[in-house]
Amino acid sequence: MSDWRTWFPFLAEPQPLSPHYLDNAATTQIVRPALDALIRAEVQLRANVHRAVHARGEAATQALEQARTAIAAAFGVVAEEIIFTSGTTHALNLLANGLGAGLQPGDQVVVSALEHHANLLPWQQLVRTCGIRLVAVPVDGDGTLSLTALAQAITPRTRVVALGHASNVTGAVLDVAAVRAMSAAVGAKLVLDGAQMARHGPVDLMALGVDAYACSGHKLFGPTGIGVLWAKADLLATLPPLLVGGSMIRQVTLDSATWADPPRRFEAGTPPIAAAIGLGAALQWLATQDHAAMLDHEARLTQRLLEGLAQISAVRVLGPGVNGARIGVVSLEVAGAHPHDVCQILDRHGVAARGGHHCCQPLMAALDLDGTTRLSTAPYTSQADIDAALTAIDDAVRTLT
Amino acid sequence: MSDDLYGADLMALARDGRHAAPPATTPPPEDLVEVRADNPLCGDRVLLFAQREGQDGLATLTHRVRGCAVCKAATTLVCAAIPANRTRLDALEAEVRAMLDGGPVPPTFSPLAPAARHASRHACVLLPFEALRRVWAEG
Numbered sequence: 353m354s355d356w357r358t359w360f361p362f363l364a365e366p367q368p369l370s371p372h373y374l375d376n377a378a379t380t381q382i383v384r385p386a387l388d389a390l391i392r393a394e395v396q397l398r399a400n401v402h403r404a405v406h407a408r409g410e411a412a413t414q415a416l417e418q419a420r421t422a423i424a425a426a427f428g429v430v431a432e433e434i435i436f437t438s439g440t441t442h443a444l445n446l447l448a449n450g451l452g453a454g455l456q457p458g459d460q461v462v463v464s465a466l467e468h469h470a471n472l473l474p475w476q477q478l479v480r481t482c483g484i485r486l487v488a489v490p491v492d493g494d495g496t497l498s499l500t501a502l503a504q505a506i507t508p509r510t511r512v513v514a515l516g517h518a519s520n521v522t523g524a525v526l527d528v529a530a531v532r533a534m535s536a537a538v539g540a541k542l543v544l545d546g547a548q549m550a551r552h553g554p555v556d557l558m559a560l561g562v563d564a565y566a567c568s569g570h571k572l573f574g575p576t577g578i579g580v581l582w583a584k585a586d587l588l589a590t591l592p593p594l595l596v597g598g599s600m601i602r603q604v605t606l607d608s609a610t611w612a613d614p615p616r617r618f619e620a621g622t623p624p625i626a627a628a629i630g631l632g633a634a635l636q637w638l639a640t641q642d643h644a645a646m647l648d649h650e651a652r653l654t655q656r657l658l659e660g661l662a663q664i665s666a667v668r669v670l671g672p673g674v675n676g677a678r679i680g681v682v683s684l685e686v687a688g689a690h691p692h693d694v695c696q697i698l699d700r701h702g703v704a705a706r707g708g709h710h711c712c713q714p715l716m717a718a719l720d721l722d723g724t725t726r727l728s729t730a731p732y733t734s735q736a737d738i739d740a741a742l743t744a745i746d747d748a749v750r751t752l753t
Numbered sequence: 754m755s756d757d758l759y760g761a762d763l764m765a766l767a768r769d770g771r772h773a774a775p776p777a778t779t780p781p782p783e784d785l786v787e788v789r790a791d792n793p794l795c796g797d798r799v800l801l802f803a804q805r806e807g808q809d810g811l812a813t814l815t816h817r818v819r820g821c822a823v824c825k826a827a828t829t830l831v832c833a834a835i836p837a838n839r840t841r842l843d844a845l846e847a848e849v850r851a852m853l854d855g856g857p858v859p860p861t862f863s864p865l866a867p868a869a870r871h872a873s874r875h876a877c878v879l880l881p882f883e884a885l886r887r888v889w890a891e892g
Contacts, residue, residue, distance in 0.1 A: 723796050
């Protein structure tokens, strides 16, 4: 195993709380450079940005814009296309609201039954506000999205295809190339919810050929309360703002206002300055890492987990198997036991897991499940963490069933 | 770290089917009140089926729970108690809330006492009370 664990302050001393942290799909731990940058920004650079003429304010502005540039570089795009948001949810709301302004009644937005509520509800709102038709592609019995069904759902009336790059429930990775071909064939915008996939990079947005991408800092080893919306410049130029107020205007009178160019148009008010600077540092750190080794490490741990789970007869794993296109997000069902009870038993073993619907209630309804128990890895995950989880699940099965 | 929330008594209550609603194979009585309470955070769902008696009482009370063992056990206890009236329900709920806040443990609810140490599970214990309040609200 590489020395990734040395980069994470939470492992610097014995952990009294949840020493086997396997809830990384919800929140990853913060990496040292991000924490240092966050603290520096709050202590040495704490001032408002963009309008100050004093040295502290100018330094804060410079640090914020350097973070924007670093984030853009990490995704292979330009800084002017990076919009700071509070997270993926905010980013997708901003985008859906903006795109909705240009949609006509009867236009279609295609999503799937796998979507996190953050990539469902903003589009669902457009049904009410814009009269669009929301088409949700169903999944099969183990939660797999069928590309055949997706192809059937996309029609000449489809204006937007909005899907998760990787599922936060099953860990399945979307075949972006195939979806891009389908959406491009009808001229639809392709929007990806990258909350889960962004850290399994590098994510080269130009190579992916998508139109917009959203992700969250707290799932990228960065601070909480910060996220990113990226969209192509020509798309951003057409979008109205979601929030209006300070910092995002060109001219204001008592009767009207005109908007600044992107990205400022979409960053009303004081941005999450320190968090954005921290996220920039996290992505700069990530860019220096051996991605292949990192992904291989997580893949081996995921394989160990899946193989161990296969030995427990009461357990059913959703989504792709060991050789499928997946990330280290593993959802399982323990027959006869509720996921919250399973997670409570795991907690007794010091294993942090997540139980419930994972903000995917339509998926749970489609699979006729109350929820699942989800284990998710990170580069700092160890074999001991996986083995502790397997022992704990075995205990949960014996205790609850 | 968790303590032993899943004691034998709690698991027995969770599996106790004495107050489970029968399958809906026949038309329900006309005076049957059906209510539902959901916990959107965890997905627990409690359905209660009640027949009112007098101003504030219940003649029958059965349940159908889709949720965790803690919620199932709490619902079993609530149905077993069949609070005679709303005043008694309020008192019982207050006692259980006090237990969850670290206060005295109502004897019949002792299997759920370890839940007090797990704030995230308090809603699981309280969900059947929320449903039961709706029985009277609906009635």
